[in-house]
Amino acid sequence: MDFNLTEDRRMLQDSLTRYLGDKYPVDHRNKVAYALPCHDPAKWEELAELGALFALAPEDAGGFGGTGFDIMVVFEALGRALNPEPMLGAAMASRLLTKVGADQEGLLSGAVKYAVAVGEVEAPYELDQIACTATAKGDGHVLSGRKSSVYGGQAADVILVAAMLDGKPALFQVQASDAQIAGYPMMDGGGAAEVLLDDTPATLLLADAAEALTDALNAGALALCAEAVGAMEVTHATTLDYLRTRKQFGVPIGKFQVLQHRAVDMLTEIEQSRSITIKAAAELDGPDASRFVSMAKNLIGRAARLVAEEAIQMHGGIAMTWEYPISHYAKRLVMLDAQLGDTDYHLSRVMAGLRAA
Amino acid sequence: MDLSFSPEEIAFRDEVRTYLAENLPKRISDAVRNGTEQTKEMAEEWHAILNRKGWLATTWGVEFGGPGWTPVQKHIFEEECCRAYAPRIVPFGLNMLGPVLQAFGTKEQQDTILPRILDGTDWWCQGYSEPGAGSDLASLKTRAVRDGDHYVINGQKTWTTLGQHANKIFCLCRTDPEAKQQEGISFILVDLDTPGIEMRPIKLIEGGHEVNEVFFTDVRVPVSNLVGEENKGWTIAKFLLTHERTGIAGVGFSMQSLEEVKALARKVRRGGRPLIEDPLFAARIARAEIDLEAMKITNLRMLFKAQQQGAPGPETSILKIKGTVIHQELKDLARRALGPVAAPFPGSMTDGNIMFGPEGTSNNAARYFNNRKTSIFGGSNEIQRNILTKTMLEL
Numbered sequence: 044m045d046f047n048l049t050e051d052r053r054m055l056q057d058s059l060t061r062y063l064g065d066k067y068p069v070d071h072r073n074k075v076a077y078a079l080p081c082h083d084p085a086k087w088e089e090l091a092e093l094g095a096l097f098a099l100a101p102e103d104a105g106g107f108g109g110t111g112f113d114i115m116v117v118f119e120a121l122g123r124a125l126n127p128e129p130m131l132g133a134a135m136a137s138r139l140l141t142k143v144g145a146d147q148e149g150l151l152s153g154a155v156k157y158a159v160a161v162g163e164v165e166a167p168y169e170l171d172q173i174a175c176t177a178t179a180k181g182d183g184h185v186l187s188g189r190k191s192s193v194y195g196g197q198a199a200d201v202i203l204v205a206a207m208l209d210g211k212p213a214l215f216q217v218q219a220s221d222a223q224i225a226g227y228p229m230m231d232g233g234g235a236a237e238v239l240l241d242d243t244p245a246t247l248l249l250a251d252a253a254e255a256l257t258d259a260l261n262a263g264a265l266a267l268c269a270e271a272v273g274a275m276e277v278t279h280a281t282t283l284d285y286l287r288t289r290k291q292f293g294v295p296i297g298k299f300q301v302l303q304h305r306a307v308d309m310l311t312e313i314e315q316s317r318s319i320t321i322k323a324a325a326e327l328d329g330p331d332a333s334r335f336v337s338m339a340k341n342l343i344g345r346a347a348r349l350v351a352e353e354a355i356q357m358h359g360g361i362a363m364t365w366e367y368p369i370s371h372y373a374k375r376l377v378m379l380d381a382q383l384g385d386t387d388y389h390l391s392r393v394m395a396g397l398r399a400a
Numbered sequence: 401m402d403l404s405f406s407p408e409e410i411a412f413r414d415e416v417r418t419y420l421a422e423n424l425p426k427r428i429s430d431a432v433r434n435g436t437e438q439t440k441e442m443a444e445e446w447h448a449i450l451n452r453k454g455w456l457a458t459t460w461g462v463e464f465g466g467p468g469w470t471p472v473q474k475h476i477f478e479e480e481c482c483r484a485y486a487p488r489i490v491p492f493g494l495n496m497l498g499p500v501l502q503a504f505g506t507k508e509q510q511d512t513i514l515p516r517i518l519d520g521t522d523w524w525c526q527g528y529s530e531p532g533a534g535s536d537l538a539s540l541k542t543r544a545v546r547d548g549d550h551y552v553i554n555g556q557k558t559w560t561t562l563g564q565h566a567n568k569i570f571c572l573c574r575t576d577p578e579a580k581q582q583e584g585i586s587f588i589l590v591d592l593d594t595p596g597i598e599m600r601p602i603k604l605i606e607g608g609h610e611v612n613e614v615f616f617t618d619v620r621v622p623v624s625n626l627v628g629e630e631n632k633g634w635t636i637a638k639f640l641l642t643h644e645r646t647g648i649a650g651v652g653f654s655m656q657s658l659e660e661v662k663a664l665a666r667k668v669r670r671g672g673r674p675l676i677e678d679p680l681f682a683a684r685i686a687r688a689e690i691d692l693e694a695m696k697i698t699n700l701r702m703l704f705k706a707q708q709q710g711a712p713g714p715e716t717s718i719l720k721i722k723g724t725v726i727h728q729e730l731k732d733l734a735r736r737a738l739g740p741v742a743a744p745f746p747g748s749m750t751d752g753n754i755m756f757g758p759e760g761t762s763n764n765a766a767r768y769f770n771n772r773k774t775s776i777f778g779g780s781n782e783i784q785r786n787i788l789t790k791t792m793l794e795l
């Protein structure tokens with residue numbers, strides 16, 4: 044047994060954490076995060092140079108990672124800095140491109156930005172409810188429908204789209220310039236887009252793509268879990284600092300036992316969150332990936348809300364302000380629950396597993 | 401035991417209901433329903449409408465223009481206002497300063513200031529909190545030094561709600577730095593036009609502007625603006641705390657939110673069916689409804705007691721704690737029901753042809769975050785627990 048990161052992963056995590064801390068501080072982050080395209084091209088390039096993207100793909104696909112642990116390491120670092128760059132789309136797209144054996148040099152070098160469009164307004168999470176359709180046309184296909192909450196879609200060059208072909212979800216590649224893309228910054232910073240397809244030309248990558256899409260969604264959910272763990276740890280550490288320094292009634296508020304115990308409860312939930320994320324990362328390429336990823340996303344949906352709400356409450360008014368970073372961490376922690384399956388959705392996946400067993 | 405309102409109370413409820421149906425402009429109730437930021441003009445318009453009817457200053461004595469309602473009537477009125485999506489009454493002049501002046505002010509202060517609150521000439525804001533004095537309000541540092549017929553004020557107030565609309569502020573200032581903390585504080589009225597005052601906006605977590613910081617540099621205020629006795633301001637502050645308590649449970653607002661959540665869960669489709677058919681989500685709503693049903697009765701029991709005893713007791717802290725938690729939970733459900741559709745930053749989708757959630761829900765995430773404030777202000781829920789520990793548990 045060994046819960047240490049490998050030397051390579053530790054170095055990657057350290058260098059990403061250091062880079063983001065130095066070059067992407069929260070005030071810069073807020074500027075980027077709340078204005079389209081919610082993306083800083085120069086910083087994106089530097090992140091790619093540090094290996095943040097190459098870590099997402101295995102060696103035979105041109106990267107140097109590609110396992111659950113690699114995703115975990117990268118996204119935890121991003122989460123600590125509340126980074127708004129469109130990395131989630133890259134992580135999910137890389138899984139898909141690896142599965143279909145497509146070239147992903149552009150993705151890994153950062154030169155081409157990808158987003159993955161699965162969810163729709165009435166079926167944000169469910170693969171079997173996709174309404175977007177594909178039709179053969181000439182020697183290619185055209186797609187019609189609306190893809191909703193496409194993370195990173197506002198900045199993407201290429202969008203990988205799930206659409207129904209012959210009654211099955213299939214995977215297509217669409218040039219962003221061929222689709223109507225309505226981007227927006229999100230409540231918690233970072234961008235997404237509604238992607239409107241209307242006989243939009245598309246290249247078929249995989250006809251029967253349910254399994255590949257499930258894998259990409261699992262990888263994305265794992266990435267979000269790791270991001271949450273990073274953000275929760277910073278939130279907790281900042282809260283502890285505040286408890287030590289903020290004085291009321293002549294003492295640091297951290298002397299009040301009721302706040303001490305709640306800070307301990309936060310810690311407990313964060314440790315649990317880290318553990319379940321490690322488990323999900325370990326299982327990402329195994330037969331029970333969906334089950335463990337769902338456990339992680341469910342637990343983290345609960346823990347992240349607790350940590351966010353308690354951090355605000357224990358700070359008092361200051362954490363209700365835009366200027367104080369914890370407000371942004373809290374927003375991210377709460378809002379990421381609704382990305383790629385919320386806590387109820389993932390609970391029902393775990394429940395379905397109980398019935399099947 | 402009889403849980404129903406008396407025939408007179410029911411008649412009163414019907415009267416209020418009819419009045420609201422006929423007099424609350426739809427334009428205004430729509431804005432409240434959709435959670436758009438309420439403008440100054442809207443608040444003033446609504447205040448004026450209620451004032452014409454004599455229903456604006458519900459906490460005032462009849463001799464000052466109050467309607468002379470019982471606590472139960474006040475409760476009915478508040479509940480009906482929520483039901484009709486009336487805007488909240490801006491409380492600082494009407495429900496805070498008004499009662500203070502009636503209890504502690506001079507005849508002249510009452511005669512000059514109260515009518516201007518009623519007719520909307522003045523908009524007051526509350527200058528209590530300071531950067532260093534939140535829960536521990538008595539540690540406040542803003543100084544008022546006597547200089548002939550004036551006080552000279554220096555210091556900083558913060559979290560001043562809707563100060564950007566106000567022309568007046570009532571402040572707690574330290575007038576005797578030597579005395580024990582609570583005994584050196586005075587309650588002073590300040591005209592915001594006085595030279596030396598600067599107000600700066602504070603942007604809140606969800607991006608809105610509803611609070612401010614106020615800086616005082618050598619601000620000269622006539623001594624006649626002192627309310628009550630010098631160095632007795634803490635008594636007034638404590639008096640106000642009991643007055644802030646009507647409607648503290650926010651039951652009407654929670655009922656409003658519960659209806660919104662139910663309607664939303666019927667409209668939103670998730671995985672091929674209405675969200676309300678998802679047992680996990682339905683369970684969340686049901687739990688909140690159970691808590692609220694109990695809270696309605698807890699609230700009435702305490703009202704009943706207050707009506708019998710003449711004043712609310714310390715147990716009203718229970719209403720603040722549980723009432724805010726229930727309301728916050730409902731705001732969480734309103735955001736949660738939308739799933740990822742709650743994510744766009746309000747106003748960021750400029751293409752009006754692209755619809756997201758059902759109408760009036762685009763601020764649901766913002767409202768959830770904004771409402772985290774309710775367990776912090778007005779005495780945080782931790783402070784309320786301390787009060788209960790001391791007064792009721794005697795531990």
Ligand SMILES: Cc1cc2nc3c(=O)[nH]c(=O)nc-3n(C[C@H](O)[C@H](O)[C@H](O)COP(=O)(O)OP(=O)(O)OC[C@H]3O[C@@H](n4cnc5c(N)ncnc54)[C@H](O)[C@@H]3O)c2cc1C
Nearest residue numbers: 299356357358359360526528529534535559561773780782
């Ligand atoms: C949106 C908003 C609007 C406001 N509007 C106004 C206004 O119009 N006018 C005005 O004067 N003020 C206003 N306030 C200020 C509000 O009253 C204070 O925020 C509140 O008193 C808490 O103070 P604080 O924020 O400094 O937190 P702190 O007092 O620093 O508290 C930090 C944390 O410590 C806890 N804590 C403190 N003491 C104890 C203790 N003894 N035991 C256990 N826990 C403790 C608190 O509960 C909290 O969790 C507003 C605040 C907000 C957020």
